Amino acid sequence: MSDVAAAAGVSVGTVSNVLNCPQKVKTETRARIRAAIDRLGYVRNEQAYELRKGAQARGRKRRGTWEHRTTEVDVREESPAPASQTIQIHGSSAPLQFLEGSHVGLVCRGDEFARGWMETVTADGSAVWVWLEAGGGRRMIHASDGIDLVILE
Secondary structure, three states, X not given: XXXXXXXXXXXXXXXXXXXXXXXXXXXXXXHHHHHHHHHHOOOOOHHHHHHHHHHHHHHHHHOOOOOOOOOHHHHHHOOOOOOOOOOOEEOOOOOHHHHOOOEEEEEEOOEEEEEEEEEEEOOOOOEXXXXXXXXXXXEEEEHHHOOEEEEOO
């Protein structure tokens, strides 16, 4: 992360924010960091990330402020989506994985009901995790939920 920070001219904390809660970072800065990540071929250590998330959740629970967060374990407990069932994206023809970090609107039956930042996408495109604006938390959207996404920026 320090190499990405140096290449983008930002702090390691800003790189961390882009990876973990992109809504906290200005669009221009986020784009500069994503470009540095792509240029350097940076890949987050998912094992370290999951360990850190678990430690944070345990800390919140001890302080009495813990709330359930959807994790990849929750997705595996559900029956897998049919191969053709993927999240629908309006406003972009790019694969879902390339849209991570994008500002999106959540749409159901033609009405946008929430906005947030796309964080993570499953390999098959059947589910995405979105950090909702206004402190709405992190939510998993599954293709079977009937919710589409629209790219806002």
